[in-house]
């Protein structure tokens with residue numbers, strides 16, 4: 268007989284994990300099922316990471332409503348999750364008198380204290396590298412930048428700490444009624460729950476269709492990016508938005524929480540969820556970036572990537588109960604600003620389930636998460652103390668990002684822990700620096716294998732069969748002291 272859960276959440280992206288985390292505040296048995304081997308493996312792993320302020324909400328849409336509903340959660344989330352949203356502020360830049368109207372709309376919409384429309388001179392005082400062709404800029408002090416990985420992971424860790432179970436490698440394929448419960452089928456097994464929340468990103472419309480809904484499939488709209496080296500850290504301090512001309516916020520230049528600069532994204536239809544980058548796409552991104560910052564040092568690009576927006580035809584979020592399964596809630600079309608809105612979506616989901624009959628009695632003993640130290644960010648004194656406690660703090664495995672063996676081991680052994688190289692990368696930034704894994708990529712499979720008790724050949728990059736080491740090309744002795 269299957270174990271019965273109160274709620275099963277499908278999907279370990281930022282939205283699924285925010286929902287699991289929110290519901291973990293109440294006395295409930297919760298399970299999260301994810302098809303990949305880790306959380307943050309879908310849309311949430313590749314985006315700009317901006318917590319858009321209230322100036323950028325879209326009126327008369329559900330996405331706008333949930334965006335606004337999310338913002339009051341930010342400070343509480345910082346405390347509970349022990350993460351920081353970098354309050355960079357933003358400049359939206361107009362290049363002509365006609366674009367000025369949009370800046371006025373942003374100001375009216377946001378009603379943010381301290382927000383103002385700046386002359387080109389004032390804007391360039393804040394951002395000296397800005398183009399001298401600008402006509403005006405809207406300054407918004409409230410925009411923040413998050414690490415999409417850290418937010419997703421912190422939500423998952425906090426949910427786990429508060430009793431949520433995670434099972435990976437479980438691709439949900441269908442649903443069946445069983446009394447007032449729902450039986451969920453995956454390729455590997457079956458699970459039973461009173462309530463189900465499907466937040467499956469790009470597959471959300473497919474799962475809704477599998478439960479009998481007649482809804483259109485989502486379109487995957489790709490956005491490509493350039494990542495500039497941390498050497499460029501001081502190039503821009505605010506998020507720089509252009510005035511949008513099409514269906515998105517346009518190509519931005521943005522600082523990141525880790526000191527890199529992100530340029531992008533563009534917008535193109537992706538066939539078969541293809542996340543490759545293209546020469547033309549990256550050229551477009553470069554040109555968009557250079558419009559804002561003419562001397563954009565693209566030669567400092569250390570990586571390129573793309574993300575896929577799961578878009579519904581009307582470009583809004585759709586959150587609705589299944590017509591055949593009254594306790595199955597679908598979240599479809601959660602594209603931008605889904606990261607910003609994740610707390611609002613989670614609270615709204617809780618409210619919808621409660622209205623339908625889910626009992627929410629608050630836990631008295633909800634545990635706040637504490638983040639693990641990041642060696643690169645510590646003072647010499649703090650580093651010395653940690654090394655005295657554990658010599659692994661004194662062994663650097665990733666030179667570019669100064670990641671120690673202690674941090675890698677913790678990322679592997681924490682819960683939910685990294686079981687893939689990409690999972691490690693998102694947790695501790697190995698393979699994310701200037702050499703992109705040229706040095707640590709050689710050592711990590713061995714360290715992972717040793718820590719997890721696996722064979723080196725079993726180590727995967729991301730998916731089930733993405734083995735990192737094919738076969739031996741030289742005689743490398745297993746267990747040799749490589750680092």
Ligand SMILES: Cc1cc2nc3c(=O)[nH]c(=O)nc-3n(C[C@H](O)[C@H](O)[C@H](O)COP(=O)(O)OP(=O)(O)OC[C@H]3O[C@@H](n4cnc5c(N)ncnc54)[C@H](O)[C@@H]3O)c2cc1C
Nearest residue numbers: 278280282302309310311314317439468490604605606607
């Ligand atoms: C280019 C780009 C830029 C963006 N920039 C921003 C920004 O700056 N600010 C902002 O607020 N938002 C931004 N967004 C939007 C934001 O990234 C998304 O709204 C958010 O990440 C969606 O999260 P999710 O959890 O719904 O989806 P996902 O992260 O895709 O999570 C869904 C999960 O479900 C799993 N899954 C799928 N099918 C199944 C199945 N059958 N069974 C089990 N599991 C399954 C997937 O593996 C995945 O892990 C951007 C998006 C893109 C693409």
